[in-house]
Amino acid sequence: MMLKYKAALILLLEGLASSGLQMITIRQTAPYVGSSVLTTSIVISCFLGALALGYYWGGKKSSAAYSRTLIINLLFSISLFGIGLSYVFVNLFFETIIEMTPLIPTLHNPLVHLFAFCLLIMSPLVFFLGQTVPLLLHTSNQDTNKSEAAGNATALSTVGNVLGCLLTSLVIMYFLGVGYSIFINCLILASCLVFLLNWQSTKSKFIIAIALISLSITYVLNIKVSNSIFAETTPYSNFNVADHPKGKRFIINRSSASFIGKEDRKGWPYIEMIKDGIFSDDASNKEILVLGAGGFTLSAETQNGAHFTYIDIDSKIKPVAEDLFLGEPISGQFIAHDARNFLLANKEAKWDSIVVDLYSNAATIPMHTSTFEFFSLVESRIKDNGRVILNVAANPMLNDSYSANMDKTIRSALSRCITDLTQFRDELVNIVYYCSKNNQTVTEIYRDNNTKAAVDGYIASMKTKQWEE
Numbered sequence: 022m023m024l025k026y027k028a029a030l031i032l033l034l035e036g037l038a039s040s041g042l043q044m045i046t047i048r049q050t051a052p053y054v055g056s057s058v059l060t061t062s063i064v065i066s067c068f069l070g071a072l073a074l075g076y077y078w079g080g081k082k083s084s085a086a087y088s089r090t091l092i093i094n095l096l097f098s099i100s101l102f103g104i105g106l107s108y109v110f111v112n113l114f115f116e117t118i119i120e121m122t123p124l125i126p127t128l129h130n131p132l133v134h135l136f137a138f139c140l141l142i143m144s145p146l147v148f149f150l151g152q153t154v155p156l157l158l159h160t161s162n163q164d165t166n167k168s169e170a171a172g173n174a175t176a177l178s179t180v181g182n183v184l185g186c187l188l189t190s191l192v193i194m195y196f197l198g199v200g201y202s203i204f205i206n207c208l209i210l211a212s213c214l215v216f217l218l219n220w221q222s223t224k225s226k227f228i229i230a231i232a233l234i235s236l237s238i239t240y241v242l243n244i245k246v247s248n249s250i251f252a253e254t255t256p257y258s259n260f261n262v263a264d265h266p267k268g269k270r271f272i273i274n275r276s277s278a279s280f281i282g283k284e285d286r287k288g289w290p291y292i293e294m295i296k297d298g299i300f301s302d303d304a305s306n307k308e309i310l311v312l313g314a315g316g317f318t319l320s321a322e323t324q325n326g327a328h329f330t331y332i333d334i335d336s337k338i339k340p341v342a343e344d345l346f347l348g349e350p351i352s353g354q355f356i357a358h359d360a361r362n363f364l365l366a367n368k369e370a371k372w373d374s375i376v377v378d379l380y381s382n383a384a385t386i387p388m389h390t391s392t393f394e395f396f397s398l399v400e401s402r403i404k405d406n407g408r409v410i411l412n413v414a415a416n417p418m419l420n421d422s423y424s425a426n427m428d429k430t431i432r433s434a435l436s437r438c439i440t441d442l443t444q445f446r447d448e449l450v451n452i453v454y455y456c457s458k459n460n461q462t463v464t465e466i467y468r469d470n471n472t473k474a475a476v477d478g479y480i481a482s483m484k485t486k487q488w489e490e
Contacts, residue, residue: 027216028157029177031091034209035153036181038102041189041206042150043068045106046143048190048199052259052274053115054131055385063132067139068147075151087156092217094149095210096231101149103207103239105142108199108247108259114138150210154178190256198254200243207239252345257335257381262345271316271346273338274382279316281347288318290443291412291451298410298455299374300325308371310402311353312360312390313378316342320352327373329353332363361389364398371404378412386413391427396434400458409435411454417445424449431456 046064047056054060082090104110115134122128154174194202211232218225253260261272271279280289287293296319299309305326311319314333329352333339336357343350356363360379377399379390389395399409411431415424432438435456443451467474 031213031216032153032157032174032177033181033184034213035150036178037185037188038098038181038206038209039072039147039150039178040182040185041193041202041209042102042106042143042146044186044189044194045199045202045206046139048194048256049106049108049111050115050135050138051257052276052382053111054135054382056381057385057388059132060135063135064139064143067136067144071144071147072151075148075153076155078148079152079155082152082156088217091153091156092214092228094152095214095217096228096235098146098149099207099210099232099239100235101142101146102210103203103235104242105146106203107239107242108250109242110142111138114142194256198247199259200247200254203243204236204239207236211236253337253341255335255337258338260338260341262341269346271342273315273380276380276382278380279318279342279346281316281318281321286318286322288316288321289451291453292318294441294443294453295319295376295378295410295412296322298408298453299327299376307373309353309374309376310372311376311378312363312399313376313380314338314342314355315378316346317351317353317355319376321347324352330372331355332358332360334359361395361398364402367402371402371407373404373407374410375399375403375407376410376412380414391430393430393434396431400435400456403458405458407458409454409456411456413452413454414449415452416447416449417442417452418447420447 043064046068047061050060050064079090115138118134118137119129122134127133158170158174189202189206193205197205214228214232218228247254251259251261258273259275263270263272265280268280268282270277271281277289279292281287288296299307299319300323303326304324307327309319309327309329311329311331314331317331317339320327320329331351331353333355334357339351339355339357358366360377377390379386381387396409396411403409413427413431415427417424419425419428431454435454437458438454438456441453441455443453465473
């Protein structure tokens, strides 16, 4: 019979790794499906469903075979965790499924891809780990009633879940990166084997060898290979810098978020369009707030006397951009903060221009920064003659629900808006919205029964510089 404290420690460690698995799955799939309540609900639902099946299946196992079953489960779990959650495998999985389903609209949905990944990779892993609680009930003291033993085991596993959430996302992933988070969680599972193995048995050496091989593969895939691919991994993003024939690209979560030219220090076309909006008049002493730092290219070429404040939730974006992308300190101030929370916390502050360029991957805007309430909040933080400039990846034809609804949401919250396009085609492109407060000009509808359209148009044309040249 296993000593009571060993069983308790295994339950605690299993709970810690299980919860860490959930956090890592959400983080590793974010570059492909974004980060939203929809993606999180799929991961949690698959996790809980597999956990329930694990509890049920584990309860069916014979008490005589509990130790052997736990060892087999842990060996499978270490291998599946270390390989299946590695960036190399995750990237291969999503790239393959994307290429296989382009002509099948339903199956080409990113949420379907996430569901498939959870069912094939995460759920079997949770199923193996979920059996730990009922299997270890066989080690409880015969004098302890079943309800008390089940309550103690579940409580210990849940405490491990709580610790796993906090340690994985707030400590290990933050300070060491995603790769080390996976490797450390696999080490935690491997340590459970230490308490289960009969060290006098010759089979133990074979089991240890398998575990060490799995851990070695895990280390190579998640640390060595990841370090060669990424400049930095954080709880929010994968950062990488790649050469471009005309400069450098700053890649965030598989998206070429920023570009900077070798000679002219200019950015992507939409960035130059945003600059035109900011610097269309005298920018001296203007305060510019940028929500979503990207590669800090808005102020990389010139500031024209303006002061830039960049807000981004990821604190590590600044040193990566400075060291590997810009090659110099950023121009302006950087504050690591959630964009919406920052605006709520700075109620009295006003800016001449606010630029909104917030994405969790190539096309996904965080849900809480894509609503009428958020855009209204942004408008309330600009000065009377200020402007809001938005970069939105949408279809310029507005022929899908997302693009049409996003356009209506923006124009409802920010009533004076015009747009500029980087390209006009039937797919997602960068659409730049230039918006101002509805307090500058009294508007009315032109009718057939008066000449106001002609008179106003003539007066406006007299103010245009091109007529003077």
